[in-house]
Amino acid sequence: MFSVTVRDHIMIAHSFRGEVFGPAQKLHGATFVVDATFRRTELDDDGIVVDIGRATDELKAVLADLTYRNLDDEPAFAGQNTTTEVLCRTVADRLADRVHAGGLGAGARELAGITVTLHESHIAWASYERSL
Amino acid sequence: MFSVTVRDHIMIAHSFRGEVFGPAQKLHGATFVVDATFRRTELDDDGIVVDIGRATDELKAVLADLTYRNLDDEPAFAGQNTTTEVLCRTVADRLADRVHAGGLGAGARELAGITVTLHESHIAWASYERSL
Amino acid sequence: MFSVTVRDHIMIAHSFRGEVFGPAQKLHGATFVVDATFRRTELDDDGIVVDIGRATDELKAVLADLTYRNLDDEPAFAGQNTTTEVLCRTVADRLADRVHAGGLGAGARELAGITVTLHESHIAWASYERSL
Amino acid sequence: MFSVTVRDHIMIAHSFRGEVFGPAQKLHGATFVVDATFRRTELDDDGIVVDIGRATDELKAVLADLTYRNLDDEPAFAGQNTTTEVLCRTVADRLADRVHAGGLGAGARELAGITVTLHESHIAWASYERSL
Amino acid sequence: MFSVTVRDHIMIAHSFRGEVFGPAQKLHGATFVVDATFRRTELDDDGIVVDIGRATDELKAVLADLTYRNLDDEPAFAGQNTTTEVLCRTVADRLADRVHAGGLGAGARELAGITVTLHESHIAWASYERSL
Amino acid sequence: MFSVTVRDHIMIAHSFRGEVFGPAQKLHGATFVVDATFRRTELDDDGIVVDIGRATDELKAVLADLTYRNLDDEPAFAGQNTTTEVLCRTVADRLADRVHAGGLGAGARELAGITVTLHESHIAWASYERSL
Numbered sequence: 102m103f104s105v106t107v108r109d110h111i112m113i114a115h116s117f118r119g120e121v122f123g124p125a126q127k128l129h130g131a132t133f134v135v136d137a138t139f140r141r142t143e144l145d146d147d148g149i150v151v152d153i154g155r156a157t158d159e160l161k162a163v164l165a166d167l168t169y170r171n172l173d174d175e176p177a178f179a180g181q182n183t184t185t186e187v188l189c190r191t192v193a194d195r196l197a198d199r200v201h202a203g204g205l206g207a208g209a210r211e212l213a214g215i216t217v218t219l220h221e222s223h224i225a226w227a228s229y230e231r232s233l
Numbered sequence: 234m235f236s237v238t239v240r241d242h243i244m245i246a247h248s249f250r251g252e253v254f255g256p257a258q259k260l261h262g263a264t265f266v267v268d269a270t271f272r273r274t275e276l277d278d279d280g281i282v283v284d285i286g287r288a289t290d291e292l293k294a295v296l297a298d299l300t301y302r303n304l305d306d307e308p309a310f311a312g313q314n315t316t317t318e319v320l321c322r323t324v325a326d327r328l329a330d331r332v333h334a335g336g337l338g339a340g341a342r343e344l345a346g347i348t349v350t351l352h353e354s355h356i357a358w359a360s361y362e363r364s365l
Numbered sequence: 366m367f368s369v370t371v372r373d374h375i376m377i378a379h380s381f382r383g384e385v386f387g388p389a390q391k392l393h394g395a396t397f398v399v400d401a402t403f404r405r406t407e408l409d410d411d412g413i414v415v416d417i418g419r420a421t422d423e424l425k426a427v428l429a430d431l432t433y434r435n436l437d438d439e440p441a442f443a444g445q446n447t448t449t450e451v452l453c454r455t456v457a458d459r460l461a462d463r464v465h466a467g468g469l470g471a472g473a474r475e476l477a478g479i480t481v482t483l484h485e486s487h488i489a490w491a492s493y494e495r496s497l
Numbered sequence: 498m499f500s501v502t503v504r505d506h507i508m509i510a511h512s513f514r515g516e517v518f519g520p521a522q523k524l525h526g527a528t529f530v531v532d533a534t535f536r537r538t539e540l541d542d543d544g545i546v547v548d549i550g551r552a553t554d555e556l557k558a559v560l561a562d563l564t565y566r567n568l569d570d571e572p573a574f575a576g577q578n579t580t581t582e583v584l585c586r587t588v589a590d591r592l593a594d595r596v597h598a599g600g601l602g603a604g605a606r607e608l609a610g611i612t613v614t615l616h617e618s619h620i621a622w623a624s625y626e627r628s629l
Numbered sequence: 630m631f632s633v634t635v636r637d638h639i640m641i642a643h644s645f646r647g648e649v650f651g652p653a654q655k656l657h658g659a660t661f662v663v664d665a666t667f668r669r670t671e672l673d674d675d676g677i678v679v680d681i682g683r684a685t686d687e688l689k690a691v692l693a694d695l696t697y698r699n700l701d702d703e704p705a706f707a708g709q710n711t712t713t714e715v716l717c718r719t720v721a722d723r724l725a726d727r728v729h730a731g732g733l734g735a736g737a738r739e740l741a742g743i744t745v746t747l748h749e750s751h752i753a754w755a756s757y758e759r760s761l
Numbered sequence: 762m763f764s765v766t767v768r769d770h771i772m773i774a775h776s777f778r779g780e781v782f783g784p785a786q787k788l789h790g791a792t793f794v795v796d797a798t799f800r801r802t803e804l805d806d807d808g809i810v811v812d813i814g815r816a817t818d819e820l821k822a823v824l825a826d827l828t829y830r831n832l833d834d835e836p837a838f839a840g841q842n843t844t845t846e847v848l849c850r851t852v853a854d855r856l857a858d859r860v861h862a863g864g865l866g867a868g869a870r871e872l873a874g875i876t877v878t879l880h881e882s883h884i885a886w887a888s889y890e891r892s893l
Contacts, residue, residue: 103582105582105621106622106624108619110488113394114379114392114394115378117279127434129377129432130378130396131376132395132397144580147517148577149578150582152517169389170392181280184276186235186237186276190235221376221396222376222398223372223374223398223884225237225240229234240883244789253545253551257829259829260774261772261790261828261831265792300789302788313544318540318545319540321499322499356553359500360499361500367846370886412844412846413846418783419781446676448672450672450677453631454672488619493631506750508749508750510642510699511642524698525696526640528660529660564652564657565653567657617660619636649815711808715808752768753766753767753813755764755810757763
């Protein structure tokens with residue numbers, strides 16, 4: 102199995118509902134360093150999983166709809182906590198939609214899966230892995 | 234599959250028995266930067282795998298029994314080498330015991346597995362992965 | 366010259382006033398990984414600049430007044446942008462106050478200066494350096 | 498499952514054929530930070546997956562045939578792009594050959610698999626995973 | 630003293646003349662992760678050293694003239710080795726020219742100096758520091 | 762001012778005397794990731810501060826006398842705590858001796874100074890800076 106990973110980041114405000122979150126129930130924020138991994142069983146004729154430049158552009162496009170805002174005000178997240186785990190799934194699912202729409206090229210239809218990791222600090226991160 | 238990882242560290246002395254270890258047969262030491270990963274198929278109602286604060290506390294509790302000591306003197310390791318790999322398993326198994334005892338909350342009983350990685354330097358690390 | 370550095374982090378929401386900030390004029394947030402460096406010309410009798418454990422505790426105490434909140438609502442920052450640079454100075458000045466108040470022990474009065482670095486992402490950080 | 502990872506690097510020149518590569522079609526270069534991971538179901542009698550020193554030596558030997566050269570001139574890569582993904586496979590396959598030849602000791606025949614990751618920058622990396 | 634640092638990278642081919650360079654006399658290559666630090670005694674009215682977005686854009690513009698090429702063919706480097714140290718100075722001097730030309734805004738004329746660090750691997754880097 | 766930095770590491774056991782050290786008074790250990798920085802006002806005729814390969818070799822030679830041992834048993838440290846700060850000075854002074862003895866070549870006599878940083882974990886490090 103082959104994979105390619107590209108990294109970018111978002112800077113957001115949000116708050117959580119639920120006693121388990123303690124002080125994070127108050128409005129606070131985070132920089133999430135975002136790693137998007139694309140997996141594929143065999144390489145294409147160019148010798149790649151996906152073009153790293155193109156993968157970087159697609160990730161940037163997905164993150165543009167999340168960064169520099171208060172996620173508590175985003176209709177897409179109404180009624181749910183925008184935890185690191187939930188945001189991993191959101192980014193992975195939106196990347197999957199772009200793959201299916203051809204955003205990473207025709208060859209990307211051979212991709213086996215996507216994993217997205219969000220680093221919320223130097224001591225904590227979360228991941229979501231899905232097939233395509 | 235979702236996962237959450239938290240990081241902490243220990244600083245220990247130890248020595249190894251066996252010619253394969255060369256100079257590490259002498260008493261020396263290590264800082265192990267410890268990453269504990271908790272895996273789960275679906276998120277709980279709060280949108281999390283485990284609470285990151287609680288996971289951090291449980292990891293700290295497990296590491297408190299290992300750090301700032303000479304592992305050659307610890308009865309728990311009598312007769313075996315405290316290699317990076319062995320310590321990964323020790324930390325993972327002790328975290329699993331705490332999960333089963335309810336230390337990460339009732340929801341943590343849905344956890345699928347734990348992976349523990351110990352970084353012994355900027356150029357070498359080991360991992361142990363187990364189910365729950 | 367000797368120095369000791371300890372690392373911790375904060376997670377805050379804020380917004381900026383000024384066209385130069387572009388999309389960061391909207392409410393957003395950041396994880397700041399915070400490095401506090403203590404400088405000293407000569408070591409004390411124990412062979413240290415400051416005790417790393419004590420430095421870690423003092424930094425944590427300073428950061429407790431900043432983390433998990435919306436800095437736009439903090440009276441201490443009324444009328445100014447809480448840029449990465451401004452927050453570096455805030456953390457450094459508050460650490461200096463604690464040094465002067467004896468929080469790092471009598472020996473810490475020999476400290477020559479403090480530098481605070483805040484990493485706002487994997488590709489951007491700021492620092493403020495001051496004497497004591 | 499246990500694993501051990503060791504890190505080294507190579508510094509090479511190369512160029513790519515194919516429009517998808519854009520400016521990388523011109524002769525350029527890369528530092529690849531190389532992580533080689535060895536996996537094993539159970540530890541050996543010494544409590545290890547492989548000796549970290551020996552794994553480091555074998556990785557260095559494999560990389561010695563790749564570093565400080567223009568990969569466009571290497572017969573081993575004639576007719577194919579030396580993408581990050583292709584180089585991951587090359588390093589993994591050559592390590593596998595060394596394992597089979599006994600380079601990591603008799604015990605290494607119990608290894609289950611190898612994963613090789615090449616980091617081409619702070620924002621992009623690729624991996625190849627194979628069984629043994 | 631305040632500073633702001635932004636990070637980007639280049640991927641180049643080159644070779645060195647001089648016995649001291651050993652195998653690096655052959656055509657090889659490097660990824661240089663580039664950190665550009667801007668220093669200033671006092672913050673401007675917005676509370677910044679320079680806008681991080683603008684600094685990132687200026688660094689990217691300087692690096693666009695260096696990346697994805699064989700530096701042995703660049704007239705700007707004729708007759709000199711493009712060592713990590715020389716490239717640090719090149720990037721710093723070109724950034725200084727842009728500051729003087731107003732590329733970072735009128736306020737940037739208050740900058741005290743620039744430091745550029747190029748990381749050539751996980752175990753080696755170089756820096757050049759100059760005043761403005 | 763130019764500088765070049767190379768990285769290596771040591772793995773040692775030791776204990777501290779003095780109440781300020783708390784649990785670190787017991788025999789424990791550390792991995793120290795060691796960064797040695799060489800500073801110079803102007804580059805030599807080859808365009809370098811020092812050859813990175815040669816600097817790496819000299820650092821390795823200095824660290825060979827420290828790694829894989831219990832520093833409590835080393836006569837060189839009798840009567841003093843081998844704190845991170847003290848070890849920074851030891852490594853810097855021994856590198857300076859080697860520079861003066863010609864170990865980095867005749868050109869290295871133009872070096873202005875050395876800084877040594879020891880990282881004891883992902884959240885704490887110390888430095889010592891001296892002239893040559």
